[in-house]
Amino acid sequence: MVDPRTVPAFSLNNGLSIPCIGMGTFGSDRVTANEVAEAVAGGLRAGYRLFDCAACYGNEAEIGREFRAAMDEGVIVRKDLFIMSKVWNDMHRHVAESCKKTIADLQCDYLDMLFIHWPFPNYHAPFCDVNSRNPDSKPFSVAEFVDTYRQIEELVDQGLVRSIGISNMTIPKLEAVLDKLRIKPAACESELHPCFQQQDLFDYLKEHDILPIGYMPLGSPRRPERDILPEDIDDMHMPELMAIAKAHDCHPAIICLKWALQRGQLPIPFSVHNYEANLRAAVTEKLTDEEMSVIATLERNNRLVKGQVFLWAGANDWHDLWDEDGVIPGCTDC
Numbered sequence: 001m002v003d004p005r006t007v008p009a010f011s012l013n014n015g016l017s018i019p020c021i022g023m024g025t026f027g028s029d030r031v032t033a034n035e036v037a038e039a040v041a042g043g044l045r046a047g048y049r050l051f052d053c054a055a056c057y058g059n060e061a062e063i064g065r066e067f068r069a070a071m072d073e074g075v076i077v078r079k080d081l082f083i084m085s086k087v088w089n090d091m092h093r094h095v096a097e098s099c100k101k102t103i104a105d106l107q108c109d110y111l112d113m114l115f116i117h118w119p120f121p122n123y124h125a126p127f128c129d130v131n132s133r134n135p136d137s138k139p140f141s142v143a144e145f146v147d148t149y150r151q152i153e154e155l156v157d158q159g160l161v162r163s164i165g166i167s168n169m170t171i172p173k174l175e176a177v178l179d180k181l182r183i184k185p186a187a188c189e190s191e192l193h194p195c196f197q198q199q200d201l202f203d204y205l206k207e208h209d210i211l212p213i214g215y216m217p218l219g220s221p222r223r224p225e226r227d228i229l230p231e232d233i234d235d236m237h238m239p240e241l242m243a244i245a246k247a248h249d250c251h252p253a254i255i256c257l258k259w260a261l262q263r264g265q266l267p268i269p270f271s272v273h274n275y276e277a278n279l280r281a282a283v284t285e286k287l288t289d290e291e292m293s294v295i296a297t298l299e300r301n302n303r304l305v306k307g308q309v310f311l312w313a314g315a316n317d318w319h320d321l322w323d324e325d326g327v328i329p330g331c332t333d334c
């Protein structure tokens, strides 16, 4: 077990503190809810205190049972946990209802952070095919995003949520909304791994004192089929990364995590087999400056979650979701 007191923490812009590494809980349509919950149970006992959950992962009730069991057994107390969850796209108009269900499922009384999972309400069903489209999908709207965000602000006022998170944002979307929010977002969850570093977004978040949380920190080798394209790069097989792992006598996954931590982002690796080793990465020797510089050169614009299933009628292709030209396609109130 890793002593949780030895795991460093980040300070959030609201004065709260968050462990520097967390456990992801998305089974990627491959790992069942019970298997994920079992990993969470093991993770709690291995020393994890931060868990990245989401309503749409379909496993919050199973995970909640493990939180409750660990509390009943005296393994943890609620205040030592940092529990994050996310409002799914079909609940943007019903945030309180979604949040209360998540809190009941996770059996956790309040959420340490609640995210808007995606900045638009475009819904897709679990296990859907990459070509599936929801006819109700719409482009990003500032007014709709701010309305959803305000509902979370009210939950903060009521004490049900401690911090607000945003996810899958871009700089143009952040520029469009940040000055309209009463409570500043404490963190932004984005895809971040050695071959997809999003340096501009990372820098923007740091400049605005919003903690970057990196999802798919290992390049998600078992992501859902819909997110796999032949041109995708396997981060953990980059020769430079493998050489650094060899020098440290560890798996390349551990190097990805150490790089993330030393860069200043919070990684949330998912694992059912290797979670203890991943947590240990936060408390063992650091990478050298030279190794950090080598990993900085591995950027390949290797976006793995393209998000095709969120496209609206009239959109060109998945690039429209990421505002690559600095404008937000289809937005009528930006």
Ligand SMILES: NC(=O)c1ccc[n+]([C@@H]2O[C@H](COP(=O)([O-])OP(=O)(O)OC[C@H]3O[C@@H](n4cnc5c(N)ncnc54)[C@H](OP(=O)(O)O)[C@@H]3O)[C@@H](O)[C@H]2O)c1
Residues within 6 Å of the ligand: 023, 024, 025, 026, 027, 028, 052, 053, 117, 167, 168, 189, 190, 214, 215, 216, 217, 218, 219, 220, 221, 222, 223, 251, 253, 254, 268, 269, 270, 271, 272, 273, 274, 275, 277, 278, 305
């Ligand atoms: N906000 C969002 O929109 C969003 C999107 C995607 C993901 N997320 C969050 O980010 C989390 C992580 O993303 P992810 O699960 O897609 O990808 P990931 O953490 O990059 O990769 C997970 C995979 O890596 C393997 N792995 C983990 N540790 C390893 C190690 N030490 N050695 C070898 N293999 C290892 C795991 O296999 P084993 O199980 O066999 O160890 C698993 O197949 C998710 O669970 C979710 O919480 C958020």
